[in-house]
Structure formats: structure tokens, C-alpha cells
Amino acid sequence: MSLRTPGPAELAPTPSTAQRLAAWGLRVFGALLFIAALLFGASKAPDRSLESLVPQWxxxxxxxxxxxxxxIHLRDQGPAADPTPIVLLHGTSSSLHTWEGWVKALSRERRVISVDLPGFGLSGPSPSGDYRDAAYQKFLAALLDHLKLERVILGGNSLGGQIAWQFAAAQPQRVGALILVDAAGYPLAPRDVPLAWRVSALPLIGPLSDHLLPRKLVEFSLRQVYGQPERVNAPLVDRYFELTLRAGNRTALRQRLAQWGGGEQADLIPKLRLPTLILWGERDRLLPPSDGQAFARDIAGSRLVLLPGLGHVPQEEDPAASLKPVLEFLHTLKP
Incomplete structure (x- = not known):
């Protein structure tokens, strides 16, 4: 009997083994992270009531x-007579505040509605605990009905972008145009998922995040999604930190991540037939620019604008630079 030395390919772990090892390593890292935070006494963060947050936010x-x-927390700004208002939808773990720079400029001439989606910001958790795509579609339809809006321009970042294009696919008669900002939609293959999301999704560690939240973890995650991390400042971290503490939001985030399908309706994207502007931060490490190129390829007649130096939330990181192509796009639309 002869002995044979296994080759490199045979020694390499199978994909499933590699995935299990990665998951195990992440669990260990998450546990160490929270233990360290506890030892330093800096992580215990009780829920904050809606009433306590309203004066500031x-x-x-x-x-x-x-x-x-x-x-539901919203802001309705600009001329009420605008025949086709602009509705802006934020991404996961964010809030309507992410659009403040855009809204300030747009509302001089346009009616602009920004809203905290269920599960986030001051709107807080959904009573049903349902954060699947269909639930957000139902929410958006109910919002437009409540505001008596027959037809709108939908803009969305990340999760908000996904809600926007899915709604346009389901109810095309209600959407005049799309503005997709680093939008989700294709199967997720993240290069650098924010650490706070990964920890929240862990089966054993995640539930602890309902009671613990190191502020440094929030800051670290923001620096991951900004193209220029030096732009992340204390007031920005304070906003994300405090709104995450809104009662029920941490549990909602865990539920949202657990229910996330990730690219399940991507086959609908090529069926979209409406004016579409696609904005993408060239330094987006969560949803790479190749996803923006895929949207541009799949949506006939769409326009893709890559934003140098910016990351996953360009509307927040540099409102002026990211808004410029939006203003140009809006001027091309028929009244």
C-alpha cells in the first residue's frame, strides 16, 4: 500500500466548512467584544422612550x-401644490435625518416627504414584527394613501432604494421616476458589512444587543460605510446611537436582518420602465459599484452616476455633490 500526500486542493476546507469556521470566528469575536465592553462598563444602554427623544430629533x-x-415620524416640506412630490426612504439603521441636506435644497421648489421606516428612527418597531419586503410595500402604499398622493417620485438609499424599485415594479402607475442611491436589490455579497449588523445577527450574542450598545461600535460601523471616515463626527455618532436606543429598535434590527431575503426579487429589475437615476458611491464597501452597474444594465434608459470618494450613504456624506445630478435629472422630467 502506498501513501499519498494530499494536494493543496484536498487540504483546503470545503465552502461549507469555511463558512462554519467564519461563523464560529464571528461568534467568538462578538462575544469578546461585548465582554470587553462590559468590563469597561461602557456598553449598558437602556431603551429610551419616544417622548424623551422627540425634543432633540x-x-x-x-x-x-x-x-x-x-x-410614524415624517416630514412634509415644500410647496403643497407640487403635482408629483418626492418621497425619500432611508436605509437600514438610519432615519429621515440622512436626507436633511437634500431636503433643504429640494424643498425650495418641490414638495419633499421623508419618513422613518418601521423598525427605525422615531417610528420604532412594527407591532407585527414583520420587516419582510411585502410588509414594507404595504407600508409605503398605506403612507401614500394616507397623504392622498396618487403619483410620486421615489428616492431611496440602500434598503430604501430596494423598497422604491420594488414598489415601482408592483404599482407602476403610482411612480413617475426613481432615484436609487446605493440601492439594495441584487444577491448580497458584501465586502465589508457593518460590524454592528453582524453582531446583531448572531444567535447567541444578538439578543444582548437589546440591552447593550457600545457607542464605539456605532462609530466604527459608521466609519465602515463612509467613503471618507474622517467625515464621521461626534454629532453624527450621537444621532445614530440615540435613535438606535429608541425603545424596540434594537430588537427590530435583529428581526429585520433575520427576515432579509437578499436579492429574491432581482428578476423584477429588468421589467422596470420609468425614468431612473442611479447614484453610487465609488467607495461603497457594503454594496459595491458593480451593483450600480447592474442596475444601469438592467433598467432600460437609466443613468448611472458614480460619486468619487463617497461611500454607502452619499446623500449624507456629501449632500451637495450627490444632489447635483439629482437636480439635473429632475429638470429632464416632464411635468
């Missing part, structure tokens, strides 16, 4: 409406 023109059994 919902000054006028913020408003709340009752929708689906929960209060």
Missing part, C-alpha cells in the same frame, strides 16, 4: 401620523 417640521397601529 423631531423639532418642526417633524410630524407623527398613526399608520398600521404605530406612530
Amino acid at each position: 423631531a423639532p418642526p417640521p417633524s410630524d407623527f401620523i398613526e399608520l398600521g397601529g404605530q406612530p
Whole structure:
């Protein structure tokens, strides 16, 4: 009997083994992270009530409406007579505040509505605990009905972009144009998923995040999604940190990540037939620019603009630079 030395390919772990090792390593890292935070006494962060957050994060023109059994935080700005208002939808773990730079400029001439999606910001958790795609489609339809909006321009970043294009595919008569900003939609192959999301999704460690939240973890995650991390400052971290502490939001994030399908409806994208602007940060490490190129390839007549130096949330990182192509796009649309 002869002995044979296994080759490199045979010694390499199978994909399933590699995935198990990666998952195990992430669990260990997450556990160590939270243990370290506990030892330093800097991570325990109790929920904050909606009432305690409103003075800081919902000054006028913020408003709340009752929708689906929960209060929904929104801002409705600009001329009410605008025949086709612009509705802006934020991404995971964000809030309507991410659009403030855009809204300030757009609302001089256009009616602009920004909203905290269920599970995030001051709107807080959905009573049903349902954060699947269909639930967000139902929410958006109910929002437009409540505001008596027959037809709108939908803009969305990340998760908000996915909600926007899915809604346009399902109800094309209600959407005049799309503005997709680093939008989700294709099967996710992230190069650098924010650490806070990964920790929240861990079966054993995730539930601890309902009670623990190191501020440094929030800062680290923001630096991951910005193309220029030096732009992340203390007020920005404070906003994300405090709104994440809104009662129920941490549990909602875990539920959202657990329910995330990831690219399940990508086959609908080529069926879109409406004016579409696609903006993408060239330094987006969560959803790479190749996803933006895929949207441009699949949506006939769409226009892709790559934004140098910016990351996953260009509307927040550099409102002026990211808004310029939006203004040009809006001027090309028929009234």
C-alpha cells in the first residue's frame, strides 16, 4: 500500500466548512467584544422612550401620523401644490435625518416627504414584527394613501432604494421616476458589512444587543460605510446611537436582518420602465459599484452616476455633490 500526500486542493476546507469556521470566528469575536465592553462598563444602554427623544430629533417640521397601529415620524416640506412630490426612504439603521441636506435644497421648489421606516428612527418597531419586503410595500402604499398622493417620485438609499424599485415594479402607475442611491436589490455579497449588523445577527450574542450598545461600535460601523471616515463626527455618532436606543429598535434590527431575503426579487429589475437615476458611491464597501452597474444594465434608459470618494450613504456624506445630478435629472422630467 502506498501513501499519498494530499494536494493543496484536498487540504483546503470545503465552502461549507469555511463558512462554519467564519461563523464560529464571528461568534467568538462578538462575544469578546461585548465582554470587553462590559468590563469597561461602557456598553449598558437602556431603551429610551419616544417622548424623551422627540425634543432633540423631531423639532418642526417633524410630524407623527398613526399608520398600521404605530406612530410614524415624517416630514412634509415644500410647496403643497407640487403635482408629483418626492418621497425619500432611508436605509437600514438610519432615519429621515440622512436626507436633511437634500431636503433643504429640494424643498425650495418641490414638495419633499421623508419618513422613518418601521423598525427605525422615531417610528420604532412594527407591532407585527414583520420587516419582510411585502410588509414594507404595504407600508409605503398605506403612507401614500394616507397623504392622498396618487403619483410620486421615489428616492431611496440602500434598503430604501430596494423598497422604491420594488414598489415601482408592483404599482407602476403610482411612480413617475426613481432615484436609487446605493440601492439594495441584487444577491448580497458584501465586502465589508457593518460590524454592528453582524453582531446583531448572531444567535447567541444578538439578543444582548437589546440591552447593550457600545457607542464605539456605532462609530466604527459608521466609519465602515463612509467613503471618507474622517467625515464621521461626534454629532453624527450621537444621532445614530440615540435613535438606535429608541425603545424596540434594537430588537427590530435583529428581526429585520433575520427576515432579509437578499436579492429574491432581482428578476423584477429588468421589467422596470420609468425614468431612473442611479447614484453610487465609488467607495461603497457594503454594496459595491458593480451593483450600480447592474442596475444601469438592467433598467432600460437609466443613468448611472458614480460619486468619487463617497461611500454607502452619499446623500449624507456629501449632500451637495450627490444632489447635483439629482437636480439635473429632475429638470429632464416632464411635468
